[in-house]
Amino acid sequence: MAADEKGTSSIVIEEVRKRFELTNGQSIEAVGHVDLEIAGGEFIALIGPSGCGKSTLLRMLAGLEQPSHGRISIAGETPEECIKHHDLGIAMQEHGLMPWLTAKKNVALPFRLAGLPVDEDRVDELLNLVGLQDFAEALPKQLSGGMKQRISIARSLVLRPRVLILDEPFGALDAVTRRLMNNELQRIWSQKPTTTILVTHSVEEAIFLADRVCLMSPRPGRLALIEPIELERPRKLETMQEQSFLNLLAKLTAALDEVCMPEVAT
Amino acid sequence: MRPVANSSKWILGLGVLFLGWEIAGQQEWLGKGLPPISAIVTYALEPRSYELLMRSAAVTATNAIWGFIIGSMIGWSIACSGQIWPALKKGLDTLSTFVNAIPLIALGPLLIVTVGEQLTPMTTASLAVFFTVFVAVLGGFERLPSVHHDVIHTYGVNRWRALILVLFPNALPSFIDGLKLGTSAAVLGAILGEWFGAPAGLGVLIVSSMQNFQITLLWSAAFLGTAMSAAGFFILVIVQQKLLPRFGW
Numbered sequence A: 001m002a003a004d005e006k007g008t009s010s011i012v013i014e015e016v017r018k019r020f021e022l023t024n025g026q027s028i029e030a031v032g033h034v035d036l037e038i039a040g041g042e043f044i045a046l047i048g049p050s051g052c053g054k055s056t057l058l059r060m061l062a063g064l065e066q067p068s069h070g071r072i073s074i075a076g077e078t079p080e081e082c083i084k085h086h087d088l089g090i091a092m093q094e095h096g097l098m099p100w101l102t103a104k105k106n107v108a109l110p111f112r113l114a115g116l117p118v119d120e121d122r123v124d125e126l127l128n129l130v131g132l133q134d135f136a137e138a139l140p141k142q143l144s145g146g147m148k149q150r151i152s153i154a155r156s157l158v159l160r161p162r163v164l165i166l167d168e169p170f171g172a173l174d175a176v177t178r179r180l181m182n183n184e185l186q187r188i189w190s191q192k193p194t195t196t197i198l199v200t201h202s203v204e205e206a207i208f209l210a211d212r213v214c215l216m217s218p219r220p221g222r223l224a225l226i227e228p229i230e231l232e233r234p235r236k237l238e239t240m241q242e243q244s245f246l247n248l249l250a251k252l253t254a255a256l257d258e259v260c261m262p263e264v265a266t
Numbered sequence B: 001m002r003p004v005a006n007s008s009k010w011i012l013g014l015g016v017l018f019l020g021w022e023i024a025g026q027q028e029w030l031g032k033g034l035p036p037i038s039a040i041v042t043y044a045l046e047p048r049s050y051e052l053l054m055r056s057a058a059v060t061a062t063n064a065i066w067g068f069i070i071g072s073m074i075g076w077s078i079a080c081s082g083q084i085w086p087a088l089k090k091g092l093d094t095l096s097t098f099v100n101a102i103p104l105i106a107l108g109p110l111l112i113v114t115v116g117e118q119l120t121p122m123t124t125a126s127l128a129v130f131f132t133v134f135v136a137v138l139g140g141f142e143r144l145p146s147v148h149h150d151v152i153h154t155y156g157v158n159r160w161r162a163l164i165l166v167l168f169p170n171a172l173p174s175f176i177d178g179l180k181l182g183t184s185a186a187v188l189g190a191i192l193g194e195w196f197g198a199p200a201g202l203g204v205l206i207v208s209s210m211q212n213f214q215i216t217l218l219w220s221a222a223f224l225g226t227a228m229s230a231a232g233f234f235i236l237v238i239v240q241q242k243l244l245p246r247f248g249w
């Protein structure tokens, strides 16, 4: 299969809500009402207070949860159909590596789960990309938290997905490695534009990487603000010091504070 | 150094137990029912009784081993089937629990008239093993963290591959734990099956020596049964120690 020739996929999220039924008969509304169109190859960063439904929204995009209302389509298909063509890559808050597989085999796992022949070169390329070629034969328990997270990102990219779903994948990393990984992610993304949705708690990271930053309000999450980021690409680490970047940072941080604690901000 | 320390503790413990037993037997503290251990060993090593004991033990071991193999395969297959055909899962779980709940004592006579006395011990042994293994494998499947389910879901739509590549490797440690418990269940099941009228085996020996009040023979047979369970258990401990690291555990 010529994975290289796959195009990009636009995503349409239409009036999506999610309500979880709890065992005691009550229910909680995790995602309020989200409408969003994402262009093919666009990079979206999603920020918002803890528990506002970001992961839930991503899980619905990945077909791991069904919306209670509304519709999600990826290049005109449902997430389930998208999964059948192996067009989706995910890296979640928890790395989800198989403890009995080496780093390399963990990266190769999507090939085997998908029933495709393992492309060893591709696996090595990704291990290099996340800087863990020397740890190819290490088991997850022999890797640090950040290393495991990097393996998990490598795994999400290995099948060259058209849509990449990243839920706080850098949360466990130290500041320096995190910036390094941000840079790498930008490089990977610009080499082959992939529709990407990244959830992050770092407003800086969101601005650095995204074409648009979406701010979600507290649960039930809705999109409170959508901010286009028109900084030139490729963005460099120095870009973070520029005035235009700092202005965006100030604006979005204030907006985040306001949705989180309206009484303090006003 | 840990294993050495451990085995010396074992030996010490057994030594104390046997010494206490020997004294209790010599003094007849518990009456004629508990002969001194030296008397049991001497009896068991006499050529005639030795030959009889070994012949019976071989029969029981064969029954137990086959029962163990068949029972574990059945337990394992039922647990896996439930994963591959989720619609069947509930039915299979209920059926297994139900079969397990029937006392083997009640099944024995039924088995004698259905599968015959030759095969009854093997069948009771499999019945004793299958549920332990079934529960262990199922437990292993259910302990899969939810992120791993997410990974399976996003990359593998095929249940067979998910089972072979993720679910089963994840359940391997608890599968082996189940097998460890299964060894003594198999020996017990085989001996019990032999009670119902099998032609030979430790179970037969136990019944006849009980009826003829051959206390030392009874004890020798019981010892051999225990030794068999222990041997099976330790073989699996070794398998566990050698095999699991090879699979990355």
Ligand SMILES: Nc1ncnc2c1ncn2[C@@H]1O[C@H](COP(=O)(O)OP(=O)(O)OP(=O)(O)O)[C@@H](O)[C@H]1O
Pocket (backbone or CB within 6 Å): A020, A021, A028, A029, A030, A048, A049, A050, A051, A052, A053, A054, A055, A056, A057, A219
């Ligand atoms: N399977 C579930 N069943 C019931 N409630 C759930 C379930 N998953 C999430 N929730 C609830 O939905 C709400 C949103 O959770 P979600 O994980 O999407 O938040 P989040 O924005 O990702 O938070 P964080 O930034 O802390 O990761 C929470 O109140 C959570 O308790």
Ligand SMILES: [Mg+2]
Pocket (backbone or CB within 6 Å): A054, A055, A056, A093, A167
């Ligand atoms: Mg989350």
